[in-house]
Amino acid sequence: xxxxxxxxxxxxxxxxxxxVENSLxxxxxxxxxxxxxxxxxxIRSARRFLIKAKIEKPIDSLTFHLYxxxxxxxxxxxxxxxxxxxxxxxxxxxxxxPSIADPGxxxxxxxxxxxxxxxxxxxxxxxxxxxxxxxxxxxxxxxNGYLPKKEPDxxxxxxxxxxxxxxxNQTQIFIETPYRNDSLLKDILNACREETLLCxxxxxxxxxxxxxxxxxxDWKNSKQSFNDHPAxxxxxxxxx
Amino acid sequence: xxxxxxxxxxxxxxxxxxxVENSLxxxxxxxxxxxxxxxxxxIRSARRFLIKAKIEKPIDSLTFHLYxxxxxxxxxxxxxxxxxxxxxxxxxxxxxxPSIADPGxxxxxxxxxxxxxxxxxxxxxxxxxxxxxxxxxxxxxxxNGYLPKKEPDxxxxxxxxxxxxxxxNQTQIFIETPYRNDSLLKDILNACREETLLCxxxxxxxxxxxxxxxxxxDWKNSKQSFNDHPAxxxxxxxxx
Numbered sequence: 001x002x003x004x005x006x007x008x009x010x011x012x013x014x015x016x017x018x019x020v021e022n023s024l025x026x027x028x029x030x031x032x033x034x035x036x037x038x039x040x041x042x043i044r045s046a047r048r049f050l051i052k053a054k055i056e057k058p059i060d061s062l063t064f065h066l067y068x069x070x071x072x073x074x075x076x077x078x079x080x081x082x083x084x085x086x087x088x089x090x091x092x093x094x095x096x097x098p099s100i101a102d103p104g105x106x107x108x109x110x111x112x113x114x115x116x117x118x119x120x121x122x123x124x125x126x127x128x129x130x131x132x133x134x135x136x137x138x139x140x141x142x143x144n145g146y147l148p149k150k151e152p153d154x155x156x157x158x159x160x161x162x163x164x165x166x167x168x169n170q171t172q173i174f175i176e177t178p179y180r181n182d183s184l185l186k187d188i189l190n191a192c193r194e195e196t197l198l199c200x201x202x203x204x205x206x207x208x209x210x211x212x213x214x215x216x217x218d219w220k221n222s223k224q225s226f227n228d229h230p231a232x233x234x235x236x237x238x239x240x
Numbered sequence: 241x242x243x244x245x246x247x248x249x250x251x252x253x254x255x256x257x258x259x260v261e262n263s264l265x266x267x268x269x270x271x272x273x274x275x276x277x278x279x280x281x282x283i284r285s286a287r288r289f290l291i292k293a294k295i296e297k298p299i300d301s302l303t304f305h306l307y308x309x310x311x312x313x314x315x316x317x318x319x320x321x322x323x324x325x326x327x328x329x330x331x332x333x334x335x336x337x338p339s340i341a342d343p344g345x346x347x348x349x350x351x352x353x354x355x356x357x358x359x360x361x362x363x364x365x366x367x368x369x370x371x372x373x374x375x376x377x378x379x380x381x382x383x384n385g386y387l388p389k390k391e392p393d394x395x396x397x398x399x400x401x402x403x404x405x406x407x408x409n410q411t412q413i414f415i416e417t418p419y420r421n422d423s424l425l426k427d428i429l430n431a432c433r434e435e436t437l438l439c440x441x442x443x444x445x446x447x448x449x450x451x452x453x454x455x456x457x458d459w460k461n462s463k464q465s466f467n468d469h470p471a472x473x474x475x476x477x478x479x480x
Contacts, residue, residue, distance in 0.1 A: 010372050019267070023362050027262040032330070106479045108375030112439075112453040120373040120447070122263050128368045132250055133360040136347030142382035142410070170382070199352075213352040239346045 006087040008111045010104070012123020013049045015095055016230065018205040020053055021122045026236045029053055031121060035088045037063045039079055039107055051168035067107060076110050083116055088210065095126075095230075102144045126232050128174055130201030134171070136236030141171035151187065158191035160237055165196065171236040181226035184233065185219070190218045197238060199222075246327040249275065250353045252343075252363020253289045255335055256470065258445040260293055263364045269293055275328045277303045279319055279347055280363050304463045307347060316350050323356055335366075335470075367413055373451045374411070376476030380410035391394060391427065399430035401475055405436065408454035411476040421466035424473065425459070430457045437478060442471035 009031050014023050033056050040046035043064045050059060051194040083089045091104050111118050127143055142164070147157045161172040176184040183201075188198060199213040208229070213236075214222070248251050249271050273296050280286035283304045290299060305319040323329045331344050351358050367383055382404070387397045388432060401412040416424040421442075439453040448469070453476075454462070 020265075022265055025262055026266060027263055030465070044318070084461070105375050105378055108373065109437075109479050110375075111373055118373045118375070118451055119280050120360040120444075120451075125361045125365070125368050128365050129360040129362070133348065133358045134353055135350075135358070138345055138383075139385040140383065143380065145369065145376075145379040195267045198347075199346040204360075209359070211358055211360075213321070213349065237350050 004086050005114070005116045006085070006220035007087055007117045007119055008083060008108065009090045009156065010108070010118065010120040011090045011092045012125070012178045013068075013095060013123060014052065014091055015124050015126055015205045016203065018124070020138050024053065024207055024209065025122050028123065029055075032090065033057060035090050037065070037082045037087050037089045037148060038092055039065045039089060039104075040092045041068045041104075042066075045094060049092060052124050054237075055222070063181065067104070069139040076106065079107065080110060080116075083111065084114065113207045125204050126177075126201070126204045129204050130199065130211065130234060131171065133201060134199035134213050134234045135237065135239070136171040136197060136199060136213065137169055137232055137239070140148040140170070141173060146176065147174050154184075155189050155191045158188055158235075162192050162196055163183055163233050165215060165237055169237065171234055173232060173234050175232055178226075178228050178230050180228065181231050185226060186234065188235075189216060189220055192235065195238075197236045199236070200226060200231055201234070202226050202229040204232070205229075244326050244327070245354070245356045246323045246329055246350065246362035248285045248323060248358045249328065249330045249360055250348070250360040251330045252361060252365070253285075253335060254292065255366055255445045256376070256443065263363050263445055264293065268361050268363065269295075272330065273297060275330050275392050276301060277305070277322045277327050277329045278332055279329060279344075280308050280332045281334045281344075282306075284323070285334060288364045289332060294359050303334070307344070316346065319347065320350060320356075323349070323351065324474075325349045330440065348434065352430060364445050366441070366444045367415075368468065370439065370443050370451065370472035370474060371411065371413060373441060374453050374474045374476065375427065376411040376437060376439060376453065376474055377409055378411070380409055381413060383413045386416065387414050387424070394427050395422075395431045398428055398475075400429055402432050402436055405475050405477055409477065411474055413472060413474050415472055418466075418470050421469065421471050424467075425466060428461055428475075429474065432475065435478075437476045439474040439476070440466060440471055441474070442466050442469040 047059050067079050148154045164170050194217040196216050197213055198219055201211040203209045287299050305320050388394045404410050433455040436456050437453055438459055441451040443449045
């Protein structure tokens with residue numbers, strides 16, 4: 001008979017310097033205090049997060065396994081050894097929910113293939129919170145990650161996404177590296193129709209949070225800058 | 241000069257009978273205790289939720305505006321009167337996050353058009369939690385709501401979604417009315433390829449939570465029933 005296996009807890013971290021009380025249920029702290037082995041994208045920021053989440057165990061008593069975009073599939077076996085041997089393990093991502101835009105997905109697929117129970121905890125997701133607050137169609141939406149970097153490709157991608165907005169009434173969500181937000185915004189304003197709705201949701205859960213849905217026409221008349229503020233962009237159409 | 245307007249708080253409710261401490265940050269209770277006007281899909285379940293969330297104000301002192309699929313756009317004006325006149329208002333949906341699969345989106349679009357600040361609170365989203373825990377691609381995914389009810393249309397829709405999985409590496413998410421889950425599962429097993437991954441995530445945040453990603457081949461060999469358990473279905477491909 002095989003040993004009982006551990007549980008893989010998916011532990012959301014904070015978006016930027018948000019207060020823990022605003023972003024995480026108290027149950028998450030209970031889980032954090034019950035386990036002592038983690039798989040993380042970056043050890044320093046994981047330690048910082050656990051301290052901010054008011055972990056009660058001494059940080060130095062914990063085991064951290066690094067797993068990030070530089071890891072190879074072959075690294076998985078060493079990282080999941082504890083899990084396979086009955087230890088509960090927490091997966092922590094850099095910002096927000098694990099595996100949405102990070103390499104944790106491979107760990108989670110491994111867990112499913114090996115009959116390891118996967119338990120997601122509640123936490124902030126900038127994509128989901130942006131979608132909710134945008135007022136754009138939440139019954140049909142797609143998240144596209146990053147768009148192509150070069151201008152002609154990006155304009156083409158934006159026009160394709162706008163076509164999906166009107167053909168399928170499917171809200172289109174995408175992100176950009178924060179220092180390039182204004183450049184992306186310029187391309188959106190060039191590529192899209194005047195009546196298309198654009199939501200920009202920046203600094204979600206922070207004091208500086210700003211979430212605004214306007215027509216492309218109205219965005220053209222506003223002179224806001226979003227550079228260096230993590231933001232989610234959404235294209236959609238009016239519900240009216 | 242126009243009066244200052246209120247803030248529209250988007251207040252997630254619980255998924256089924258989950259404990260509040262597992263699903264909501266303590267900040268949400270603070271917000272709930274600071275406002276006394278709500279826009280809700282169903283008044284009875286909103287009251288029940290507020291009591292469960294340990295609201296301190298007497299429930300009978302609160303104002304509830306009903307806004308659901310039977311409401312017309314013309315009803316909005318009466319519902320948002322408080323907001324327009326400086327009152328902070330909470331939008332509560334039936335289960336999980338407002339406006340993802342409910343009529344709240346119209347209220348939120350109204351708020352944006354009228355320069356009312358929209359603030360989303362953190363809470364459980366079955367779609368997002370299912371996606372995270374599935375291990376399927378979270379960098380590109382689409383939520384498709386409900387599929388067509390009739391079998392030939394549904395099989396066709398499932399094949400189209402599966403094509404998107406492989407063409408775009410885009411995880412495809414959809415839901416069904418719980419009493420029809422097994423019928424949907426049967427159609428998925430008929431329509432999709434043996435090596436396609438299917439995740440079924442049911443009873444999320446409840447004690448009976450079950451989240452399992454397996455190939456269609458492996459699902460065919462298991463005899464599980466999901467009828468009457470709220471579930472999210474996801475199609476994706478292996479990360480390997």
